[in-house]
């Protein structure tokens with residue numbers, strides 16, 4: 029990591045094993061920026077489950093701190109306490125594999141230690157996970173920047189040559205979703221800093237509007253040109269030649285390269301495929317689940333339908349209110365993620381470079397970066413932490 033790459037906005041501040049962590053309460057954005065303390069594992073579990081914080085890498089890092097807090101607060105940091113706290117945290121959200129990956133990393137680090145040493149070691153491991161996430165995303169940014177430069181160079185003919193590079197993204201895979209930089213946004217921030225003229229199409233991302241509320245806020249803070257569009261606009265924009273490249277984040281990638289990400293991603297990939305627009309997925313290795321053969325086995329979170337039937341916003345006099353959108357009594361369904369088949373993915377942008385979304389390329393990558401790994405999760409390490417996220 030070069031100088032300055034770790035000095036980026038972060039949504040999580042560690043305060044210490046006795047005090048816990050502080051996080052940005054993302055439910056309040058973009059209308060209010062507020063930090064809230066989380067002092068024990070139960071508070072961390074609630075914050076993950078109810079999406080005070082969200083995004084695959086961030087929930088992994090927060091859960092790691094949560095496990096450390098559980099051990100620090102316990103009368104005895106014995107095996108039973110460790111297993112119960114890890115299971116409690118793992119059960120908060122099912123789809124993003126980073127959660128099980130981070131918990132397993134902390135668990136396996138402390139299990140061989142005597143109980144009296146476990147809390148401090150767990151906290152140090154959580155710190156390592158958080159710092160590594162920032163470095164990993166900076167590396168994704170460097171590799172992704174080359175893709176953006178290449179896409180800019182490809183626009184040989186006017187009128188596209190005479191306008192900024194147009195990049196479309198879905199959901200929030202920005203610094204709010206990670207410990208720093210973001211995954212899909214890291215190349216965008218690096219391109220902006222390098223002076224590459226670009227504009228970002230920000231999918232609103234119904235039903236929780238992570239694009240409209242969070243990505244637009246982040247890009248605005250960084251003065252990156254962007255326009256929020258309705259989720260349904262992407263296909264039209266691609267048909268009109270208004271999108272040069274799509275880049276999204278991911279919550280779990282299966283061994284064959286199938287990508288699970290926020291609901292609506294699949295439709296963007298289909299439209300990109302139909303229109304010859306490159307469709308990239310920014311994937312830290314902590315989001316790769318080598319134990320799942322394909323995307324069919326990825327557990328898809330079903331969330332409260334109130335996210336769909338109601339919407340919150342700020343009135344002209346500054347009050348934030350929630351209103352109902354659908355008729356009283358209307359039934360709804362709210363699958364929170366979908367799976368984009370590997371064949372629709374142009375490439376996976378990892379911290380180790382850009383790799384094809386297919387089983388052979390991913391196996392070769394794991395052999396190169398973690399030759400002794402096997403099993404599930406992240407860089408191929410086994411996920412012994414039980415929970416809905418550890419389907420295998």
Ligand code: MRU
Pocket residue numbers: 082083084085124198199200201202205206210211212238276277278279289290364
């Ligand atoms: O339900 P969320 O907001 O946690 O979903 C987040 C996403 O789908 C992101 O795109 C994904 O986690 C990648 S975050 C770097």
